[in-house]
Amino acid sequence: MQHSITIKSFNPYEARFPNRKVLSASEIDIIKQLRNAGIDVTVLPDDSRPIEYIFRKGNNILDFIYPFILTLWHEAPKEVVLNIINDWFRTRFFTSGQVDQSVKDAATQNLVIVENNHGTIINVNGDIVSPERIGEMISRAQSERDAFRRSLSSVSSYPDMPVPLHRDHRPDVVGWAKISMDNFGLHIDKSIITDPQTLSDIYAKKLKGFSVAGIASKSVCSVCGDDYVLCEHRTGVTYESIECFNTIMKATFVECSVVEEPTLSNCLLELLVNQQEHREG
Numbered sequence: 001m002q003h004s005i006t007i008k009s010f011n012p013y014e015a016r017f018p019n020r021k022v023l024s025a026s027e028i029d030i031i032k033q034l035r036n037a038g039i040d041v042t043v044l045p046d047d048s049r050p051i052e053y054i055f056r057k058g059n060n061i062l063d064f065i066y067p068f069i070l071t072l073w074h075e076a077p078k079e080v081v082l083n084i085i086n087d088w089f090r091t092r093f094f095t096s097g098q099v100d101q102s103v104k105d106a107a108t109q110n111l112v113i114v115e116n117n118h119g120t121i122i123n124v125n126g127d128i129v130s131p132e133r134i135g136e137m138i139s140r141a142q143s144e145r146d147a148f149r150r151s152l153s154s155v156s157s158y159p160d161m162p163v164p165l166h167r168d169h170r171p172d173v174v175g176w177a178k179i180s181m182d183n184f185g186l187h188i189d190k191s192i193i194t195d196p197q198t199l200s201d202i203y204a205k206k207l208k209g210f211s212v213a214g215i216a217s218k219s220v221c222s223v224c225g226d227d228y229v230l231c232e233h234r235t236g237v238t239y240e241s242i243e244c245f246n247t248i249m250k251a252t253f254v255e256c257s258v259v260e261e262p263t264l265s266n267c268l269l270e271l272l273v274n275q276q277e278h279r280e281g
């Protein structure tokens with residue numbers, strides 16, 4: 001019988017964007033690695049809904065702050081799975097001579113492998129994890145989901161800036177914005193920071209701009225042209241001289257955050273000008 005693994009989907013934005021089968025971008029990538037090694041991977045719940053994934057550019061740790069639970073069935077060998085996952089970390093997060101420790105630490109906390117045949121739970125280092133730890137992981141993720149329910153439904157006191165701004169894609173509202181979409185993508189037309197700490201970190205250039213989080217529902221692979229979620233190719237890998245990247249064709253905007261490594265940095269200057277106007281006004 002073919003070795004098989006199940007992964008449970010988790011949507012931190014469930015309250016605001018319900019009924020979606022959501023994984024992180026890293027989970028999609030790891031699933032591809034496991035499938036390429038001949039392991040059958042099923043995403044739970046095993047229903048007809050398509051798999052969608054969360055993208056938040058520039059911050060890899062976030063992919064590992066929620067429970068990432070792999071369950072092994074039919075005596076799928078845990079050593080093989082552990083090797084594949086640890087190889088994945090080595091190739092994805094190998095910077096300045098070693099694996100990015102902050103990402104690895106987050107993964108050690110939240111990525112677990114459950115051996116269904118005898119109930120043993122291990123982390124990425126192969127250490128035994130107690131069932132209570134799994135319970136803690138899940139309840140922490142649920143509180144984060146509740147916090148997003150509150151932050152994404154909070155109402156702005158600036159009628160012209162209705163969209164909440166977060167910091168580092170975490171569920172705390174630090175400001176408000178007016179956001180629009182054009183042919184070039186998303187643009188922050190106007191924004192204000194209400195959290196004093198965030199504002200002082202912006203002035204100190206610790207926070208440099210904005211980053212958007214969304215749920216990708218359709219993306220296409222540059223190598224085969226098929227649905228990126230289902231094909232075997234992985235972004236950043238070159239296949240017979242064609243580099244794989246995925247183009248997101250359809251996505252839902254979830255939230256916008258002020259971050260250290262932004263994808264939208266030109267908007268920050270406008271923010272500071274606007275901040276000044278509000279102070280004077």
Ligand SMILES: [Zn+2]
Pocket residue numbers: 221222223224225226228231232233
């Ligand atoms: Zn492909």
